[in-house]
Amino acid sequence: MTSDPLWERLHPLSPLLRGGLAILVIGxxxxxxxxxxxxELFVAEQYLGAMGPNEGDLIDILVEQRLILVxxxxxxxxxxxxxxxxxxxxxxxxxRITDEAVEARSGVLFRQHRRAPLERIQSxxxxxxxxxxxxxxxxxxxQTAGQGGKVTxxxxxxxxxxxxxxxxxxxxxxxRGESVAHTQEHxxxxxxxxxxxxxxxxxxxxxxxxxxxxLDERAREFVDLDIDxxxxxxxxxxxxxxGRLLGxxxxxxxxxxxxxxxxxxxxxxxxxxxxxxxxxIPAVLxxxxxxxxxxxxxxxxxxxxxxxxxxxxxxLTATHTETIPFGRIHAIEARQPLGWRPFxxxxxxxxxxxxxxxxxxxNSLRNVMLPVGHIDDVLRVIxxxxxxxxxxxxxxxxxxxxxxxxGSAGGFLGAGPRAAWVLWLGKRRAGLRLEDEAxxxxxxxxxxxxxxxxxxxxxxxxxxxxxxxxxxxxxxIGLATLQAHTVLGPVQVVMRGIxxxxxxxxxxxxxRAMVRVQGGEAVRIRAERAKRAERAERVAPVELVDPATxxxxxxxxxxxxxxxxxxxxxxxxxxxxxxx
Amino acid sequence: xxxxxxxxxxxxWPNQVHEWQRVSTKYVWADLAxxxxxxxxxxxxxxxxxxxxDEKPPPxxxxxxxxxxxxxxxxxxxxxxRVRAIGYILREDDLLFRKGIMFERVVAVPYGRLQLVDxxxxxLLRALGLASLKFVxxxxxxxxxxxxxxxxxxxxxxxxxxxxxxxxxSGL
Numbered sequence: 216m217t218s219d220p221l222w223e224r225l226h227p228l229s230p231l232l233r234g235g236l237a238i239l240v241i242g243x244x245x246x247x248x249x250x251x252x253x254x255e256l257f258v259a260e261q262y263l264g265a266m267g268p269n270e271g272d273l274i275d276i277l278v279e280q281r282l283i284l285v286x287x288x289x290x291x292x293x294x295x296x297x298x299x300x301x302x303x304x305x306x307x308x309x310x311r312i313t314d315e316a317v318e319a320r321s322g323v324l325f326r327q328h329r330r331a332p333l334e335r336i337q338s339x340x341x342x343x344x345x346x347x348x349x350x351x352x353x354x355x356x357x358q359t360a361g362q363g364g365k366v367t368x369x370x371x372x373x374x375x376x377x378x379x380x381x382x383x384x385x386x387x388x389x390x391r392g393e394s395v396a397h398t399q400e401h402x403x404x405x406x407x408x409x410x411x412x413x414x415x416x417x418x419x420x421x422x423x424x425x426x427x428x429x430l431d432e433r434a435r436e437f438v439d440l441d442i443d444x445x446x447x448x449x450x451x452x453x454x455x456x457x458g459r460l461l462g463x464x465x466x467x468x469x470x471x472x473x474x475x476x477x478x479x480x481x482x483x484x485x486x487x488x489x490x491x492x493x494x495x496i497p498a499v500l501x502x503x504x505x506x507x508x509x510x511x512x513x514x515x516x517x518x519x520x521x522x523x524x525x526x527x528x529x530x531l532t533a534t535h536t537e538t539i540p541f542g543r544i545h546a547i548e549a550r551q552p553l554g555w556r557p558f559x560x561x562x563x564x565x566x567x568x569x570x571x572x573x574x575x576x577x578n579s580l581r582n583v584m585l586p587v588g589h590i591d592d593v594l595r596v597i598x599x600x601x602x603x604x605x606x607x608x609x610x611x612x613x614x615x616x617x618x619x620x621x622g623s624a625g626g627f628l629g630a631g632p633r634a635a636w637v638l639w640l641g642k643r644r645a646g647l648r649l650e651d652e653a654x655x656x657x658x659x660x661x662x663x664x665x666x667x668x669x670x671x672x673x674x675x676x677x678x679x680x681x682x683x684x685x686x687x688x689x690x691x692i693g694l695a696t697l698q699a700h701t702v703l704g705p706v707q708v709v710m711r712g713i714x715x716x717x718x719x720x721x722x723x724x725x726x727r728a729m730v731r732v733q734g735g736e737a738v739r740i741r742a743e744r745a746k747r748a749e750r751a752e753r754v755a756p757v758e759l760v761d762p763a764t765x766x767x768x769x770x771x772x773x774x775x776x777x778x779x780x781x782x783x784x785x786x787x788x789x790x791x792x793x794x795x
Numbered sequence: 796x797x798x799x800x801x802x803x804x805x806x807x808w809p810n811q812v813h814e815w816q817r818v819s820t821k822y823v824w825a826d827l828a829x830x831x832x833x834x835x836x837x838x839x840x841x842x843x844x845x846x847x848x849d850e851k852p853p854p855x856x857x858x859x860x861x862x863x864x865x866x867x868x869x870x871x872x873x874x875x876x877r878v879r880a881i882g883y884i885l886r887e888d889d890l891l892f893r894k895g896i897m898f899e900r901v902v903a904v905p906y907g908r909l910q911l912v913d914x915x916x917x918x919l920l921r922a923l924g925l926a927s928l929k930f931v932x933x934x935x936x937x938x939x940x941x942x943x944x945x946x947x948x949x950x951x952x953x954x955x956x957x958x959x960x961x962x963x964x965s966g967l
Contacts, residue, residue: 334966360933542966568933676965679904679908679932679933679934679937680902680903680904680905680908680932680934680937680939681902681903682900682901682902682903682936682937683900683901683902684898684899684900684901685898685899686898687897687898690899698936700932700934700936700937701934702933702934703934703935719808719809722809722901722903723809726809726889726903729889729903729905730887730888730889730905733905733907733908733963733965734888734905734907734963734965736965736966737907737962737963737964737965740964740965740966741964
């Protein structure tokens, strides 16, 4: 027996939910064919007589030709085959969490084997579409750094899903060499597997609904906000009141631009041509669509620092909880549209690795870390997302001045003398600063904007490269642009219109800081690997250990989830059509 | 334009110690070819139109053809300067890269950020005994591309870069 944990199965109801669409389609076809029959049952004969017999009715043809039994048999056969294949694919869809990776195998004829190495995991998400939520099921999504490279487990029971997430995150933390003891201390969910439901912090014995315990549990799961117990206790929780959410949607550009379009098209229709009224429909559709998705994303939004990362959850009908392990944030941006300025509201977005091009856009809601909040919420979010930034009072003060300040106030490098040619009215606010230059937590900060204010914080540790550029216009007026490159995401770390010599000096400083901070991390990673390899060798001297991929086998395995039979389906050779 | 007399600062920044490594001068021919072949095509098309059309083409068409040809020729004339502007320096911990005269770009990439190195050789470059080297990071915007290195140099540089990246590997 190897020390690898066993392969586990998904929830038995999952084929039903995944095949939900097929069932709907079949139901639709049946309904269409039976429509006249059903009508006949309820509506008087004379109406139908007036309409005339329906020649193309499938049922009539079948009855006439005495084929009704055959047809029923075929239908039954198809249903049995569908059920059999769903059962088979469920049998063959297994997953496991080892000390190195999260793996999933699926497919009967075409075997697929997906593997997400722990050090490449960017976040672990729990998704609950409405139907799944009612049935008490949850989809677990393990996001890795590669484009579209994710392992999806759909579906697991809600409690099992939470345990699985806990195990993955703990393995990730252990892989990074963080203390495990600390993690378990705060962990109220999987240390006590005897607790039947993870209630959202309310004492469990009270059963105010008075329903039988199964239903009660389901109801609790349905409304569970999925907040870390420790975060709730310490009060380090950021949430969004519903009034503010509605106000923020009403005052955002998402509404203003369609409204302006609407006014323009109505006026045009009245003055010139009613044809312009046709423009109203797309404008209304866009406004309704974007504001509904903003509302859904912001509804019951919570952000908390849990023991193993930052946890963000929200959702009205379908809920979504994303947990990002520490150190996976590549850049943060706080934005303030013009309409929000009187209220002092901001929205926070982040760039993390693993977004596809569609998810990385400005309009995607996947990367929102605060739908709307006051400046104190923004500071708390930045502090939560970037440990080591904003812990001290003076650091908070410097973040505050970055958000609210302008020009060279607060130690920022302001725009050059003729920068108004490229920045227009944004010249006054523009600024760039390398904060905490000497420490490991060095960040590059950029503030810009005029109608929509923006403030960007990028940890130097995560930068990919730094670029100095001089397009023709800026060259003529002695200016330059500095840009730090990050992985694909919504946040652009760029400052235009800096005086050339200052830009060059800043380029030198930033490139030196990058090399120093990232070199420090490389040394730490090497030391960690060497330590792990040494430990593995001491325990199992016979085993061939590749120092680069060695696993620490001294750690006790996380307890197996109580699944009935979890032996791997041994009759399929794993090499067949394997894809990793 | 100040391009014809680079000032002192421009030639020394940001390499206080090192010299810019240039790509092979032979690459100019590839660059020229890429500009002159479209010019030739445009001119041929124009000549054919003039020869076979029944009436004289309208002045707007003539103006467009003239402008396109002039633009391509102008771009070809800058080939030498453009190729000379491409440069790189292997500093101790990062790679410095520059290119462009009209849209100047200087990029610094720490070796630890290297994801992979591509060496490619198209037919044109192969005829000249050259190869292109592409330095890929996790960011699509980095865009460090060294066209027209002598083949052996490109392969040596690739091996050197991979070795440097391996010793300085950092997390994403």
